[in-house]
Amino acid sequence: MRCKGIIISALRGGSGKTILSIGIIAALKKRGHLVSPFKKGPDYIDAGWLALAAGRPCYNLDSYLIDRDALLSSFYTHTSPSGIAVIEGNRGLYDCIDTRGLTTTAELAKLLGTPLILCLDCTKTTRTLAAVLAGCMAFDRKVPLKGVILNRVAGARHEAIIRASIAQYCGIPVLGALPKLGRQNFPERHMGLVPTPEHNWAIDSIEAAALTAQKYLDLEAIVDMADCTPCPDFDDQNRPLENIGSKLQPTHDDSTPVIGVIRDSAFQFYYPENIEALIAAGAKVVFISPLSDGGLPVVDALYIGGGFPETHAEKLSGNITFRNQLKEQADKGLPIYAECGGLMYLGLELVFGGKEYPMAGVLPAVFGFSKKPQGHGYTVIAVEGENPYFDIGTNFKGHEFHYSRVLEWHGEDENLVFSMQRGTGFIHGRDGVCYKNVLGTYTHLHALGTPSWAGALVGNARKYRAKIAPDK
Numbered sequence: 001m002r003c004k005g006i007i008i009s010a011l012r013g014g015s016g017k018t019i020l021s022i023g024i025i026a027a028l029k030k031r032g033h034l035v036s037p038f039k040k041g042p043d044y045i046d047a048g049w050l051a052l053a054a055g056r057p058c059y060n061l062d063s064y065l066i067d068r069d070a071l072l073s074s075f076y077t078h079t080s081p082s083g084i085a086v087i088e089g090n091r092g093l094y095d096c097i098d099t100r101g102l103t104t105t106a107e108l109a110k111l112l113g114t115p116l117i118l119c120l121d122c123t124k125t126t127r128t129l130a131a132v133l134a135g136c137m138a139f140d141r142k143v144p145l146k147g148v149i150l151n152r153v154a155g156a157r158h159e160a161i162i163r164a165s166i167a168q169y170c171g172i173p174v175l176g177a178l179p180k181l182g183r184q185n186f187p188e189r190h191m192g193l194v195p196t197p198e199h200n201w202a203i204d205s206i207e208a209a210a211l212t213a214q215k216y217l218d219l220e221a222i223v224d225m226a227d228c229t230p231c232p233d234f235d236d237q238n239r240p241l242e243n244i245g246s247k248l249q250p251t252h253d254d255s256t257p258v259i260g261v262i263r264d265s266a267f268q269f270y271y272p273e274n275i276e277a278l279i280a281a282g283a284k285v286v287f288i289s290p291l292s293d294g295g296l297p298v299v300d301a302l303y304i305g306g307g308f309p310e311t312h313a314e315k316l317s318g319n320i321t322f323r324n325q326l327k328e329q330a331d332k333g334l335p336i337y338a339e340c341g342g343l344m345y346l347g348l349e350l351v352f353g354g355k356e357y358p359m360a361g362v363l364p365a366v367f368g369f370s371k372k373p374q375g376h377g378y379t380v381i382a383v384e385g386e387n388p389y390f391d392i393g394t395n396f397k398g399h400e401f402h403y404s405r406v407l408e409w410h411g412e413d414e415n416l417v418f419s420m421q422r423g424t425g426f427i428h429g430r431d432g433v434c435y436k437n438v439l440g441t442y443t444h445l446h447a448l449g450t451p452s453w454a455g456a457l458v459g460n461a462r463k464y465r466a467k468i469a470p471d472k
Helices: 017-030 045-054 068-077 105-112 127-139 156-169 202-216 219-225 272-280 309-318 320-331 341-345 452-471
Strands: 003-010 035-039 084-088 116-121 145-153 174-179 258-262 267-269 284-288 301-304 336-339 349-352 355-358 365-369 375-383 395-402 404-409 416-422 430-435 438-441
Touching: 003 017, 003 105, 003 219, 017 035, 017 045, 017 084, 017 202, 017 219, 035 045, 045 084, 045 202, 068 105, 105 116, 116 127, 127 145, 127 156, 145 156, 145 219, 156 174, 174 202, 174 219, 258 272, 258 452, 267 341, 272 284, 272 452, 301 341, 301 452, 309 320, 309 341, 309 349, 309 355, 336 341, 341 438, 375 430
Parallel strands: 003 084, 003 116, 035 084, 116 145, 145 174, 258 284, 258 301, 301 336, 336 438, 349 365
Antiparallel strands: 349 355, 365 404, 375 395, 375 416, 416 430, 430 438
16 A cells, blocks of 8 residues: 655754644645644654644554554554645654664664655754754654754845755755744643643634745645555554544444543543543443543443643632542442543642542542643563553553643552653553553553553453443
8 A cells, every 4th residue: 555645854843833734734634635644753742733733633653652563553554545634743753762763763773664754944044054954964864854844933034045055965855834923823831732632712723823834835746756555565464553433433332341431621632542541442432531521421431541631720629529520430349441631630639720520539649730741751660569551561652741640649669560761651660550440650651662552451351341230
Protein backbone atom coordinates (compact mmCIF):
# COMPACT_ATOMS: atom_id res chain seq x y z
CA MET A 1 0.00 0.00 0.00
CA ARG A 2 1.40 3.38 -0.97
CA CYS A 3 0.45 6.77 0.39
CA LYS A 4 1.51 10.31 -0.38
CA GLY A 5 2.91 12.09 2.62
CA ILE A 6 5.18 14.73 4.10
CA ILE A 7 6.89 15.15 7.46
CA ILE A 8 7.19 18.59 9.05
CA SER A 9 10.25 18.96 11.27
CA ALA A 10 12.34 21.79 12.71
CA LEU A 11 15.69 22.56 14.30
CA ARG A 12 14.26 22.57 17.81
CA GLY A 13 11.06 22.68 19.78
CA GLY A 14 9.24 26.00 19.74
CA SER A 15 10.09 26.74 16.10
CA GLY A 16 6.46 26.86 15.03
CA LYS A 17 6.11 23.47 13.36
CA THR A 18 2.87 22.60 15.16
CA ILE A 19 0.97 25.67 13.98
CA LEU A 20 2.56 25.24 10.54
CA SER A 21 1.39 21.61 10.42
CA ILE A 22 -2.11 22.64 11.52
CA GLY A 23 -2.23 25.26 8.78
CA ILE A 24 -1.05 22.90 6.06
CA ILE A 25 -3.52 20.19 7.11
CA ALA A 26 -6.44 22.61 7.28
CA ALA A 27 -5.55 24.26 3.96
CA LEU A 28 -5.21 20.92 2.18
CA LYS A 29 -8.52 19.77 3.63
CA LYS A 30 -10.20 22.94 2.32
CA ARG A 31 -8.83 22.05 -1.10
CA GLY A 32 -10.57 18.69 -0.96
CA HIS A 33 -7.64 16.46 0.03
CA LEU A 34 -8.21 13.52 2.38
CA VAL A 35 -5.58 14.27 5.02
CA SER A 36 -4.37 11.67 7.50
CA PRO A 37 -2.66 13.44 10.43
CA PHE A 38 0.09 11.86 12.51
CA LYS A 39 2.24 13.02 15.41
CA LYS A 40 5.71 11.69 16.09
CA GLY A 41 6.62 11.54 19.76
CA PRO A 42 4.66 11.39 23.02
CA ASP A 43 2.01 14.05 22.66
CA TYR A 44 -1.73 14.51 23.15
CA ILE A 45 -2.30 18.26 22.83
CA ASP A 46 -0.67 18.84 19.43
CA ALA A 47 -2.35 15.66 18.19
CA GLY A 48 -5.72 17.06 19.26
CA TRP A 49 -5.17 20.18 17.18
CA LEU A 50 -3.97 18.17 14.18
CA ALA A 51 -7.05 15.94 14.44
CA LEU A 52 -9.37 18.95 14.59
CA ALA A 53 -7.70 20.47 11.52
CA ALA A 54 -8.03 17.23 9.54
CA GLY A 55 -11.47 16.27 10.79
CA ARG A 56 -10.27 12.77 11.67
CA PRO A 57 -8.18 11.11 14.40
CA CYS A 58 -4.47 11.82 14.67
CA TYR A 59 -2.42 8.68 15.25
CA ASN A 60 0.96 8.41 16.90
CA LEU A 61 4.22 7.31 15.32
CA ASP A 62 6.52 7.09 18.33
CA SER A 63 9.41 4.83 17.44
CA TYR A 64 10.58 4.69 21.06
CA LEU A 65 7.29 3.38 22.40
CA ILE A 66 6.22 1.34 19.36
CA ASP A 67 8.28 -1.24 17.52
CA ARG A 68 8.97 -0.95 13.81
CA ASP A 69 6.41 -3.42 12.49
CA ALA A 70 3.56 -2.15 14.67
CA LEU A 71 4.38 1.45 13.70
CA LEU A 72 4.40 0.64 9.99
CA SER A 73 1.22 -1.39 10.28
CA SER A 74 -0.56 1.49 12.01
CA PHE A 75 0.67 4.01 9.45
CA TYR A 76 -0.52 2.00 6.46
CA THR A 77 -3.78 1.06 8.18
CA HIS A 78 -4.67 4.70 8.76
CA THR A 79 -3.69 6.12 5.37
CA SER A 80 -5.15 5.88 1.90
CA PRO A 81 -3.48 5.83 -1.52
CA SER A 82 -5.92 8.56 -2.56
CA GLY A 83 -5.06 10.79 0.41
CA ILE A 84 -2.06 12.55 1.87
CA ALA A 85 -0.41 11.96 5.23
CA VAL A 86 0.94 14.93 7.17
CA ILE A 87 3.26 13.93 9.99
CA GLU A 88 4.44 16.44 12.58
CA GLY A 89 7.83 15.58 14.06
CA ASN A 90 8.89 16.31 17.60
CA ARG A 91 11.69 18.55 18.87
CA GLY A 92 14.59 18.97 16.47
CA LEU A 93 15.19 16.88 13.36
CA TYR A 94 17.98 14.79 14.91
CA ASP A 95 16.96 15.05 18.57
CA CYS A 96 16.25 11.99 20.71
CA ILE A 97 17.16 10.54 24.09
CA ASP A 98 20.66 9.31 23.17
CA THR A 99 23.49 9.87 20.71
CA ARG A 100 22.57 6.99 18.40
CA GLY A 101 19.59 8.80 16.95
CA LEU A 102 17.48 5.71 16.34
CA THR A 103 14.22 7.33 17.43
CA THR A 104 14.56 10.72 15.73
CA THR A 105 12.20 12.36 13.26
CA ALA A 106 14.98 11.92 10.71
CA GLU A 107 14.95 8.13 11.19
CA LEU A 108 11.16 8.07 10.88
CA ALA A 109 11.43 9.89 7.54
CA LYS A 110 13.97 7.33 6.36
CA LEU A 111 11.81 4.43 7.54
CA LEU A 112 8.69 5.68 5.76
CA GLY A 113 10.55 7.11 2.79
CA THR A 114 8.50 10.25 3.26
CA PRO A 115 9.77 13.66 2.03
CA LEU A 116 10.72 15.91 4.92
CA ILE A 117 10.16 19.67 5.09
CA LEU A 118 12.15 21.65 7.64
CA CYS A 119 10.55 24.62 9.40
CA LEU A 120 13.26 27.25 9.99
CA ASP A 121 12.79 29.90 12.67
CA CYS A 122 14.35 32.98 11.06
CA THR A 123 14.34 35.18 14.15
CA LYS A 124 17.45 37.41 14.23
CA THR A 125 19.41 35.43 11.64
CA THR A 126 20.05 35.45 7.88
CA ARG A 127 22.92 33.68 6.09
CA THR A 128 23.71 31.52 9.13
CA LEU A 129 20.48 29.64 8.47
CA ALA A 130 21.96 28.39 5.21
CA ALA A 131 24.98 27.09 7.12
CA VAL A 132 22.75 25.33 9.64
CA LEU A 133 20.61 23.86 6.88
CA ALA A 134 23.69 22.67 4.99
CA GLY A 135 24.84 20.98 8.19
CA CYS A 136 21.50 19.19 8.57
CA MET A 137 21.69 18.00 4.97
CA ALA A 138 25.25 16.73 5.36
CA PHE A 139 24.70 15.15 8.80
CA ASP A 140 22.81 12.23 7.23
CA ARG A 141 22.41 12.32 3.47
CA LYS A 142 19.96 9.43 3.56
CA VAL A 143 17.33 11.65 5.20
CA PRO A 144 14.84 12.73 2.48
CA LEU A 145 15.12 16.45 3.32
CA LYS A 146 13.42 18.02 0.31
CA GLY A 147 12.43 21.56 1.21
CA VAL A 148 12.17 24.28 3.85
CA ILE A 149 9.62 26.77 5.07
CA LEU A 150 10.79 30.02 6.58
CA ASN A 151 8.99 31.09 9.75
CA ARG A 152 8.91 34.42 11.63
CA VAL A 153 10.43 36.41 8.79
CA ALA A 154 10.88 40.09 9.69
CA GLY A 155 10.18 41.52 6.23
CA ALA A 156 10.78 41.34 2.48
CA ARG A 157 14.47 42.18 2.70
CA HIS A 158 15.05 39.64 5.47
CA GLU A 159 13.26 36.97 3.44
CA ALA A 160 15.19 37.78 0.26
CA ILE A 161 18.58 37.38 1.93
CA ILE A 162 17.65 34.03 3.44
CA ARG A 163 16.13 32.74 0.22
CA ALA A 164 19.22 33.73 -1.77
CA SER A 165 21.55 32.16 0.81
CA ILE A 166 19.66 28.85 0.79
CA ALA A 167 19.56 28.81 -3.02
CA GLN A 168 23.30 29.47 -3.26
CA TYR A 169 24.56 27.09 -0.57
CA CYS A 170 21.89 24.40 -0.17
CA GLY A 171 20.04 24.09 -3.44
CA ILE A 172 16.70 22.95 -2.04
CA PRO A 173 13.42 24.81 -2.53
CA VAL A 174 11.91 27.31 -0.12
CA LEU A 175 8.23 26.39 -0.05
CA GLY A 176 6.99 29.48 1.71
CA ALA A 177 7.81 32.24 4.16
CA LEU A 178 5.60 33.17 7.09
CA PRO A 179 5.94 36.57 8.73
CA LYS A 180 5.95 37.21 12.44
CA LEU A 181 2.29 36.96 13.32
CA GLY A 182 1.07 39.57 15.76
CA ARG A 183 -2.22 37.95 16.78
CA GLN A 184 -2.02 34.84 18.93
CA ASN A 185 -4.68 32.38 17.78
CA PHE A 186 -3.18 29.47 19.72
CA PRO A 187 -2.98 30.21 23.46
CA GLU A 188 -0.29 28.31 25.33
CA ARG A 189 0.15 26.78 28.77
CA HIS A 190 3.12 25.10 30.44
CA MET A 191 2.64 21.93 28.35
CA GLY A 192 2.42 23.82 25.04
CA LEU A 193 -0.81 24.72 23.29
CA VAL A 194 -4.00 24.80 25.30
CA PRO A 195 -5.98 21.62 24.46
CA THR A 196 -8.79 22.06 21.95
CA PRO A 197 -11.60 21.16 24.40
CA GLU A 198 -10.57 24.11 26.59
CA HIS A 199 -10.26 26.61 23.75
CA ASN A 200 -13.60 28.14 22.75
CA TRP A 201 -12.16 29.57 19.55
CA ALA A 202 -10.48 26.38 18.33
CA ILE A 203 -12.32 26.31 15.00
CA ASP A 204 -11.52 29.98 14.41
CA SER A 205 -7.86 29.28 15.18
CA ILE A 206 -7.82 26.41 12.67
CA GLU A 207 -9.39 28.65 10.05
CA ALA A 208 -6.81 31.38 10.71
CA ALA A 209 -3.98 28.86 10.33
CA ALA A 210 -5.46 27.61 7.05
CA LEU A 211 -5.72 31.15 5.67
CA THR A 212 -2.12 31.82 6.70
CA ALA A 213 -0.96 28.67 4.92
CA GLN A 214 -2.92 29.56 1.80
CA LYS A 215 -1.47 33.07 1.74
CA TYR A 216 2.20 32.36 2.44
CA LEU A 217 2.91 28.76 1.36
CA ASP A 218 3.26 27.15 -2.04
CA LEU A 219 0.69 24.45 -1.38
CA GLU A 220 0.86 23.09 -4.93
CA ALA A 221 4.59 22.49 -4.56
CA ILE A 222 4.05 20.86 -1.18
CA VAL A 223 1.44 18.48 -2.63
CA ASP A 224 3.73 17.68 -5.56
CA MET A 225 6.56 17.00 -3.12
CA ALA A 226 4.39 14.60 -1.12
CA ASP A 227 5.69 11.66 -3.09
CA CYS A 228 4.25 8.20 -2.76
CA THR A 229 5.95 6.53 0.18
CA PRO A 230 6.99 2.93 -0.49
CA CYS A 231 5.72 0.28 1.89
CA PRO A 232 8.79 -1.33 3.50
CA ASP A 233 8.87 -5.03 4.24
CA PHE A 234 7.48 -5.80 7.68
CA ASP A 235 5.65 -8.51 9.55
CA ASP A 236 2.00 -7.79 8.86
CA GLN A 237 0.52 -11.07 10.08
CA ASN A 238 -0.93 -9.54 13.22
CA ARG A 239 -2.00 -6.03 12.43
CA PRO A 240 -2.57 -4.39 15.81
CA LEU A 241 -5.40 -2.16 14.69
CA GLU A 242 -7.93 -1.72 11.95
CA ASN A 243 -9.95 1.32 11.01
CA ILE A 244 -12.66 1.49 13.66
CA GLY A 245 -15.07 3.30 11.40
CA SER A 246 -15.26 0.47 8.89
CA LYS A 247 -13.67 -2.69 10.24
CA LEU A 248 -13.95 -2.80 14.02
CA GLN A 249 -17.65 -2.96 14.77
CA PRO A 250 -18.02 -6.08 16.90
CA THR A 251 -21.44 -7.42 17.67
CA HIS A 252 -22.43 -6.62 21.24
CA ASP A 253 -24.56 -8.89 23.37
CA ASP A 254 -25.43 -9.21 27.04
CA SER A 255 -22.00 -10.67 27.82
CA THR A 256 -20.03 -7.81 26.22
CA PRO A 257 -18.12 -5.89 28.91
CA VAL A 258 -18.72 -2.15 29.00
CA ILE A 259 -15.69 0.04 29.65
CA GLY A 260 -16.34 3.62 30.64
CA VAL A 261 -13.78 6.13 29.43
CA ILE A 262 -13.83 9.41 31.33
CA ARG A 263 -13.30 11.93 28.56
CA ASP A 264 -14.02 15.64 28.77
CA SER A 265 -12.06 18.88 29.06
CA ALA A 266 -10.55 17.72 32.37
CA PHE A 267 -9.49 14.27 31.11
CA GLN A 268 -8.63 14.35 27.44
CA PHE A 269 -5.24 12.68 26.99
CA TYR A 270 -5.96 9.47 25.12
CA TYR A 271 -4.25 7.91 22.16
CA PRO A 272 -7.00 6.84 19.72
CA GLU A 273 -5.06 3.59 19.36
CA ASN A 274 -5.73 2.85 23.05
CA ILE A 275 -9.49 3.26 22.66
CA GLU A 276 -9.45 1.21 19.49
CA ALA A 277 -7.42 -1.51 21.20
CA LEU A 278 -10.10 -1.86 23.88
CA ILE A 279 -12.75 -2.24 21.20
CA ALA A 280 -10.60 -4.72 19.28
CA ALA A 281 -10.23 -6.74 22.50
CA GLY A 282 -14.00 -7.11 22.68
CA ALA A 283 -15.24 -4.23 24.83
CA LYS A 284 -18.00 -1.74 24.28
CA VAL A 285 -16.64 1.72 25.05
CA VAL A 286 -18.83 4.48 26.45
CA PHE A 287 -17.67 8.01 27.23
CA ILE A 288 -18.63 9.57 30.53
CA SER A 289 -17.78 12.74 32.42
CA PRO A 290 -17.75 13.79 36.07
CA LEU A 291 -18.11 17.37 34.80
CA SER A 292 -21.50 16.78 33.19
CA ASP A 293 -22.87 13.42 34.40
CA GLY A 294 -24.89 13.41 37.60
CA GLY A 295 -23.43 10.10 38.67
CA LEU A 296 -21.36 7.13 37.59
CA PRO A 297 -23.27 4.99 35.06
CA VAL A 298 -23.21 1.19 35.22
CA VAL A 299 -19.94 0.02 33.68
CA ASP A 300 -17.71 -3.03 34.04
CA ALA A 301 -14.43 -1.10 34.11
CA LEU A 302 -13.10 2.46 33.95
CA TYR A 303 -10.23 4.01 32.01
CA ILE A 304 -9.30 7.49 33.22
CA GLY A 305 -6.67 9.26 31.15
CA GLY A 306 -4.58 12.31 31.81
CA GLY A 307 -5.47 15.94 31.45
CA PHE A 308 -5.79 19.00 33.63
CA PRO A 309 -8.02 18.12 36.59
CA GLU A 310 -6.54 21.06 38.48
CA THR A 311 -8.18 23.59 36.12
CA HIS A 312 -11.51 21.88 36.78
CA ALA A 313 -10.90 21.03 40.43
CA GLU A 314 -13.84 22.97 41.81
CA LYS A 315 -16.34 21.33 39.47
CA LEU A 316 -14.85 17.85 39.93
CA SER A 317 -14.94 18.28 43.69
CA GLY A 318 -18.48 19.62 43.55
CA ASN A 319 -19.85 16.50 41.87
CA ILE A 320 -20.10 14.64 45.15
CA THR A 321 -22.46 11.98 43.82
CA PHE A 322 -20.04 10.94 41.08
CA ARG A 323 -17.09 10.91 43.50
CA ASN A 324 -18.92 8.86 46.10
CA GLN A 325 -20.21 6.34 43.57
CA LEU A 326 -16.74 5.96 42.09
CA LYS A 327 -15.30 5.28 45.55
CA GLU A 328 -18.09 2.82 46.34
CA GLN A 329 -17.58 0.89 43.10
CA ALA A 330 -13.81 0.82 43.53
CA ASP A 331 -14.27 -0.65 47.00
CA LYS A 332 -16.48 -3.35 45.45
CA GLY A 333 -13.75 -4.29 43.00
CA LEU A 334 -14.56 -2.27 39.86
CA PRO A 335 -11.51 -2.48 37.55
CA ILE A 336 -10.06 1.00 37.09
CA TYR A 337 -6.95 1.98 35.14
CA ALA A 338 -5.88 5.60 35.60
CA GLU A 339 -3.03 7.66 34.15
CA CYS A 340 -1.63 10.94 35.50
CA GLY A 341 -4.67 13.25 35.76
CA GLY A 342 -6.81 10.18 36.36
CA LEU A 343 -4.45 9.13 39.13
CA MET A 344 -4.88 12.54 40.76
CA TYR A 345 -8.67 12.32 40.52
CA LEU A 346 -8.57 9.02 42.39
CA GLY A 347 -6.62 10.63 45.25
CA LEU A 348 -7.84 12.21 48.45
CA GLU A 349 -7.36 15.87 47.52
CA LEU A 350 -5.91 18.29 45.01
CA VAL A 351 -4.25 21.33 46.54
CA PHE A 352 -4.31 24.04 43.89
CA GLY A 353 -4.21 27.81 44.07
CA GLY A 354 -4.06 27.71 47.85
CA LYS A 355 -7.29 25.71 48.10
CA GLU A 356 -8.00 22.06 48.91
CA TYR A 357 -10.39 20.17 46.68
CA PRO A 358 -11.63 16.72 47.76
CA MET A 359 -11.40 14.11 45.03
CA ALA A 360 -12.68 10.51 44.77
CA GLY A 361 -10.70 9.23 47.78
CA VAL A 362 -9.91 5.84 46.26
CA LEU A 363 -6.14 6.15 46.69
CA PRO A 364 -4.53 7.52 49.88
CA ALA A 365 -2.60 10.44 48.36
CA VAL A 366 -2.82 14.23 48.33
CA PHE A 367 -1.49 16.02 45.25
CA GLY A 368 -0.10 19.51 44.86
CA PHE A 369 1.41 21.45 41.97
CA SER A 370 4.71 23.05 41.14
CA LYS A 371 5.83 25.71 38.67
CA LYS A 372 8.38 23.31 37.20
CA PRO A 373 7.87 19.84 35.73
CA GLN A 374 8.06 17.12 38.37
CA GLY A 375 8.28 14.35 35.79
CA HIS A 376 9.09 14.85 32.11
CA GLY A 377 10.12 12.39 29.42
CA TYR A 378 10.11 8.73 28.57
CA THR A 379 9.78 6.13 31.30
CA VAL A 380 10.77 2.50 31.64
CA ILE A 381 8.72 0.45 34.08
CA ALA A 382 9.63 -2.81 35.82
CA VAL A 383 6.58 -4.55 37.26
CA GLU A 384 7.53 -5.91 40.68
CA GLY A 385 4.26 -6.30 42.57
CA GLU A 386 0.97 -8.13 42.19
CA ASN A 387 -1.63 -6.15 40.24
CA PRO A 388 -4.59 -6.88 37.94
CA TYR A 389 -3.03 -5.71 34.66
CA PHE A 390 0.63 -6.70 34.29
CA ASP A 391 2.55 -9.86 35.11
CA ILE A 392 5.39 -9.55 37.61
CA GLY A 393 8.65 -9.35 35.70
CA THR A 394 7.12 -7.40 32.80
CA ASN A 395 8.97 -4.34 31.54
CA PHE A 396 7.28 -1.71 29.43
CA LYS A 397 7.91 1.80 28.14
CA GLY A 398 5.80 4.91 28.55
CA HIS A 399 6.11 8.62 29.14
CA GLU A 400 5.29 11.17 31.83
CA PHE A 401 4.81 14.92 31.86
CA HIS A 402 3.31 16.43 34.98
CA TYR A 403 3.64 19.47 37.18
CA SER A 404 1.82 17.78 40.03
CA ARG A 405 3.57 16.01 42.90
CA VAL A 406 2.65 13.90 45.88
CA LEU A 407 2.25 16.08 48.97
CA GLU A 408 1.06 13.30 51.27
CA TRP A 409 1.25 9.53 50.87
CA HIS A 410 -0.73 7.59 53.45
CA GLY A 411 -0.27 4.18 51.87
CA GLU A 412 2.48 1.59 51.99
CA ASP A 413 5.32 1.46 49.50
CA GLU A 414 4.46 -2.20 48.94
CA ASN A 415 1.28 -0.92 47.26
CA LEU A 416 3.48 0.72 44.61
CA VAL A 417 3.93 -2.14 42.16
CA PHE A 418 6.20 -0.42 39.60
CA SER A 419 9.91 0.25 39.92
CA MET A 420 11.09 3.19 37.80
CA GLN A 421 14.02 2.11 35.64
CA ARG A 422 13.77 5.46 33.89
CA GLY A 423 11.69 8.46 34.93
CA THR A 424 10.35 9.97 38.14
CA GLY A 425 7.13 8.10 38.83
CA PHE A 426 4.92 8.54 41.87
CA ILE A 427 7.28 8.67 44.88
CA HIS A 428 10.49 7.06 46.14
CA GLY A 429 11.46 5.88 42.67
CA ARG A 430 8.26 3.87 42.34
CA ASP A 431 4.89 4.14 40.64
CA GLY A 432 1.79 2.05 40.08
CA VAL A 433 -0.53 2.66 43.04
CA CYS A 434 -2.58 -0.51 43.43
CA TYR A 435 -5.79 -1.01 45.42
CA LYS A 436 -7.96 -4.06 44.72
CA ASN A 437 -8.66 -3.79 40.94
CA VAL A 438 -7.49 -0.18 40.75
CA LEU A 439 -4.13 0.77 39.30
CA GLY A 440 -3.06 4.41 39.01
CA THR A 441 0.21 5.60 37.51
CA TYR A 442 1.91 8.76 36.31
CA THR A 443 3.13 6.87 33.24
CA HIS A 444 1.13 7.05 30.02
CA LEU A 445 1.41 3.93 27.91
CA HIS A 446 0.66 3.34 24.25
CA ALA A 447 -1.43 0.30 23.37
CA LEU A 448 0.76 -0.57 20.37
CA GLY A 449 3.86 -0.48 22.53
CA THR A 450 2.25 -2.44 25.37
CA PRO A 451 -0.24 -4.72 23.57
CA SER A 452 -1.09 -6.79 26.65
CA TRP A 453 -2.70 -3.81 28.39
CA ALA A 454 -5.99 -3.70 26.49
CA GLY A 455 -6.60 -7.42 26.83
CA ALA A 456 -5.92 -7.24 30.56
CA LEU A 457 -8.35 -4.37 31.14
CA VAL A 458 -11.06 -6.02 29.04
CA GLY A 459 -10.42 -9.35 30.74
CA ASN A 460 -10.85 -7.80 34.17
CA ALA A 461 -14.04 -6.13 32.97
CA ARG A 462 -15.40 -9.50 31.87
CA LYS A 463 -14.60 -11.07 35.23
CA TYR A 464 -16.23 -8.19 37.08
CA ARG A 465 -19.31 -8.35 34.86
CA ALA A 466 -19.66 -12.08 35.46
CA LYS A 467 -19.28 -11.55 39.19
CA ILE A 468 -21.95 -8.88 39.49
CA ALA A 469 -24.25 -10.11 36.68
CA PRO A 470 -26.92 -11.37 39.11
CA ASP A 471 -27.15 -7.86 40.56
CA LYS A 472 -27.65 -6.18 37.18
